[in-house]
Amino acid sequence: MSAERRSRSVTRADVARYAGVSTAVVSYVLNDGPKAVAPLTRERVLDAVRVLGYRPNAAARALSMGAADMFGLLVHDNRNPFFAELCHALDQASADAGRSLLIVNSDRTQISTSEQIRDLASRQIGGLIIADVLTASEQSLVESLGIPTVVIGQFGETDGLASVGVDFALGARTATEHLIGHGYREIAFAGSAARYDERERGWRDALTAARLPLGPLLHTPFSYQGGYDAAVRLVEAGGMPRAVLTASDQIAIGMLTAFGERGVRVSDEIAIVSFDGTVTADFVWPRLTTAAQPLQEMAEAAVQLLGDPDAAADHRAFPTRLRIRESCGCTL
Secondary structure, eight states, X not given: OOHHHHTSOOOHHHXXXXXXXXXXXXXXXXXXXXXXXXXXXXXXXXXXXHHHTOOOOHHHHHHHHTSOSEEEEEESOTTSHHHHHHHHHHHHHHHHTTOXXXXXXXXXXXXXXXXXXXXXXXXXXXXXXXXXXXXXXXHHHHHHHTOOEEEESOSSOBTTBXXXXXXXXXXXXXXXXXXXXXXXXXXXXXXOOSSOOHHHHHHHHHHHHTTOOOOOEEEOOSSHHHHHHXXXXXXXXXXXXXXXEESSHHHHHHHHHHHHHTTOOBTTTBEEEEEEXXXXXXXXXXXXXXXXXXXXXXXXXXXXXXXXTTOTTOEEEEOOEEEOOSTTSOOO
């Protein structure tokens, strides 16, 4: 390779000259179409790419194709173990589809969610995945952009947008029924009061169907601290319930710490079943029985919906799977 060529970026035209083909043929080889290329010609082009060290300009390729090889993901806070695992699953599903993933946290204080959505759109993304709750104005903005969009992890269908999630109410009902099956008659619920939670509805439905009274209702943030504070409130109030269903693994783990500090033995004195099924549920003691969301399946469905022009308002719901561990009182 000449010094002159090494001193500047290698272009598609350089590859075409080296291989003795047109730039259009180079494009067909690198993009797998739209026209077929003879096997020997294809090998010459790929050999030229290797020899010259050609690296396609991703932005230029995105513009030429009309959509970028990148999805944007708006997530509330990817430090949360559930969202961290969801981000990983979405990144893997995007990579399997030949796309990269740009992740943005919406909990930043210096920029609004609407500004973040506009910023993602300006980056020529080929699709937008939203793992957060949108206001009406934010959803209107998303719909106005004309970018394929999927909302993931919500309680049900999102009018006007494709969505993926689990049946939260059924998952929580199944988890509560498992506690009832142990013979527990007073079962609390710990979850957020920020909006109506389908997990709370599932808990209520299970107790009502079993003709049992509702146990303590503990509204608390989705965080370790939120779970810790809720457990402290239970202990200090006296008359502890025999079991508690938590709306997330994070809340449950916070409770484990608070109960442990106060000498309350989880599973022996109070049983816990959580929701989400993150890896952390298997690395605490006692290990958490949890209603697990199938994150990889959900991620793959989200990416498929982005690539389907006829799925603008489809909703795909997945069942949770109850992973039985020791926190509920089961012996494994």
